[in-house]
Amino acid sequence: xxxxxxxxxxxxxxxxxxxxxxxxxxxxxxxxxxxxxxxxxxxxxxxxxxxxxxxxxxxxxxxxxxxxxxxxxxxxxxxxxxxxxxxxxxxxxxxxxxxxxxxxxxxxxxxxxxxxxxxxxxxxxxxxxxxxxxxxxxxxxxxxxxxxxxxxxxxxxxxxxxxxxxxxxxxxxxxxxxxxxxxxxxxxxxxxxxxxxxxxxxxxxxxxxxxxxxxxxxxxxxxxxxxxxxxx
Numbered sequence: 001x002x003x004x005x006x007x008x009x010x011x012x013x014x015x016x017x018x019x020x021x022x023x024x025x026x027x028x029x030x031x032x033x034x035x036x037x038x039x040x041x042x043x044x045x046x047x048x049x050x051x052x053x054x055x056x057x058x059x060x061x062x063x064x065x066x067x068x069x070x071x072x073x074x075x076x077x078x079x080x081x082x083x084x085x086x087x088x089x090x091x092x093x094x095x096x097x098x099x100x101x102x103x104x105x106x107x108x109x110x111x112x113x114x115x116x117x118x119x120x121x122x123x124x125x126x127x128x129x130x131x132x133x134x135x136x137x138x139x140x141x142x143x144x145x146x147x148x149x150x151x152x153x154x155x156x157x158x159x160x161x162x163x164x165x166x167x168x169x170x171x172x173x174x175x176x177x178x179x180x181x182x183x184x185x186x187x188x189x190x191x192x193x194x195x196x197x198x199x200x201x202x203x204x205x206x207x208x209x210x211x212x213x214x215x216x217x218x219x220x221x222x223x224x225x226x227x228x229x230x231x232x
Contacts, residue, residue, distance in 0.1 A: 009092075010073060021077075021092030030096075031071060034227070038063050038108055041197065041225040049108065059200065060207040061192070061218045065104045066225035067096045070196060074224055078195050082133045090136040093223055097137065097193075098144050101221065113191035113219055116142045116149040117210075119202060120179070122159040137223075138193050147191070153183035154206065175205040186214030191221050198226040 006015050008023040015023060037044040037051040041064035044051035050058070068074040074096065081089040104110035118134040126132055135151055142149035158178045190210055194203055197220065207218045 009077075019091045020095065021089065022073075030073070031068060033066065033069065033225075036066075036225070036227075040064060040200065041066050041220070041222075043227055059204055060211060061203065061220045063104070063108070063110055064197070064220040064222070064225065065097075065100050065110065066197070067093075067100045067223045068225075070198070070224040070226040078133070078223055081136070082129075082195065085130065087131070087136060090133075091140060094137045094140040094144070097141055097221060097223060101145065110219070111189060112145065113147055114188045115153075115185065115190045116145070116147045117154055117190055117192050118149075118151070119192065119194040119206060120151075120154045120156040122156040124159055134193050134195055137195075141193070150183065153181060153185065154209075155180045155182060175201060179206055179209055181209050181213045185210060187216050189217045189219075190215050191219045193221045195222065196224045196226065197222040 006018040007013065008015055008021070008026055010022050010026040013023050013025070015021075034043045035046045036042060037054055038049045039054040039058050039062075040051065042051060074093075077089045077093055080086040081093065101110070105112075116138055118132065118138045121129070121132045132151075138149050156178060157180050160174050160178050192203055192206055192210070197203055203220050203222075207220075210218050
């Protein structure tokens with residue numbers, strides 16, 4: 001009998017490589033993303049790289065890639081890692097994001113970044129949780145993509161309430177001066193990794209900060225992009 005963690009977490013078939021988490025069949029059956037704007041990551045008209053809103057008022061970042069809408073099963077894997085400390089899900093989530101990046105490289109010529117960063121946690125939240133879930137994903141992903149990963153460049157200097165609990169007006173001010181950049185990133189093309197992008201306010205705030213400090217461009221890599229039009 002195989003060990004429980006050598007079974008696919010979705011269909012319970014045996015896995016050749018236990019760390020992969022799900023089998024190739026379940027991988028192929030993950031809910032696909034619709035045609036999405038390459039810039040904001042929200043649904044767009046087929047055959048168009050950017051949606052109308054991004055043509056009128058594009059976000060500061062250059063492109064966004066995502067694995068899934070914020071839905072099962074990727075949402076479940078993130079929740080188990082993030083709130084229950086089940087780090088066995090980190091390799092799977094890293095793999096899913098790698099596959100999304102490779103697909104973007106093939107289909108839209110997404111450039112390899114020169115530096116990988118993650119959205120930082122405030123030190124009190126990091127202490128309570130014991131880890132930064134995006135860092136667990138980024139360390140492995142950086143090796144696979146062959147990009148340096150730095151945890152010491154972005155600092156969350158002010159604790160903020162979760163964006164999803166706030167009104168649209170409060171979201172605009174919640175993240176003001178919440179982050180700082182303490183490294184030399186001048187001229188670098190950067191990928192910023194977050195687990196979930198909903199309103200986009202957090203990654204927008206950090207993107208503006210990185211560009212202000214001289215970054216050449218910023219890509220957003222996320223596991224889930226909540227597919228709705230409001231709060232873009």
